[in-house]
Amino acid sequence: MTYAGPVDDLAPVTRTGGVPLVPAGFTWPQCAECSGPMQFLAQLPVNTPGAQGAEAAAGAERVLSVFMCQNDPGLCDEWDPVAGGNRALLFPRAGLTPAPVPAGDETLLAETCGIDCTARDAAPYHEARGKWSEACGRPLRDVLGQLGGTPSWLQHDETPACPSCARPMSFVAQLEEGRDHRTAMNFGGGGCGYAFACAPCEEGSFLWQC
Numbered sequence: 001m002t003y004a005g006p007v008d009d010l011a012p013v014t015r016t017g018g019v020p021l022v023p024a025g026f027t028w029p030q031c032a033e034c035s036g037p038m039q040f041l042a043q044l045p046v047n048t049p050g051a052q053g054a055e056a057a058a059g060a061e062r063v064l065s066v067f068m069c070q071n072d073p074g075l076c077d078e079w080d081p082v083a084g085g086n087r088a089l090l091f092p093r094a095g096l097t098p099a100p101v102p103a104g105d106e107t108l109l110a111e112t113c114g115i116d117c118t119a120r121d122a123a124p125y126h127e128a129r130g131k132w133s134e135a136c137g138r139p140l141r142d143v144l145g146q147l148g149g150t151p152s153w154l155q156h157d158e159t160p161a162c163p164s165c166a167r168p169m170s171f172v173a174q175l176e177e178g179r180d181h182r183t184a185m186n187f188g189g190g191g192c193g194y195a196f197a198c199a200p201c202e203e204g205s206f207l208w209q210c
């Protein structure tokens with residue numbers, strides 16, 4: 001996933017930032033620790049396990065919407081997949097509309113970034129990232145993460161178990177903090193976020209490492 005330039009806050013595309021597109025009856029996630037509204041980070045296409053790049057984005061039937069508390073950075077266990085400081089919500093792609101955004105300074109990112117998905121060879125993510133940057137003459141920071149593939153863990157493997165069926169969840173995407181530190185997501189400073197889903201159970205999960 002690479003930076004594709006600014007997009008509209010409401011664009012029905014793969015992006016970080018902007019306003020989440022949500023189904024009817026949606027309630028904006030609240031942090032379990034501080035009870036404040038979470039920050040919307042990204043909407044990501046979810047496809048069958050193993051699909052990668054543009055192919056995965058085009059065929060997706062679901063969207064994973066990632067939220068994380070930023071009301072007291074570092075104090076709400078926001079890196080943890082189960083503590084309640086973040087949420088990853090899996091929605092059917094059809095019929096989504098922009099969410100009403102709650103009041104608060106930390107509910108939306110300061111920049112909305114479109115994401116290009118390009119299929120890469122089977123090289124591990126950290127290698128593919130460097131190769132892309134070299135080949136395109138663009139900064140490493142323009143790589144915003146990977147969609148599908150295999151997680152490139154900064155720490156040990158923390159693949160979460162589905163809260164409903166207890167099976168290991170499918171890897172959806174790895175997210176870099178972003179291209180501009182002023183508008184980037186906060187994964188502890190140079191960390192990566194990891195998003196997972198269990199499509200049959202309609203469950204999503206998110207964590208980060210640094």
Ligand SMILES: [Zn+2]
Pocket residue numbers: 031032033034035036069070071072076085
């Ligand atoms: Zn919080």
Ligand SMILES: [Zn+2]
Pocket residue numbers: 162163164165166167198200201203
């Ligand atoms: Zn499940």
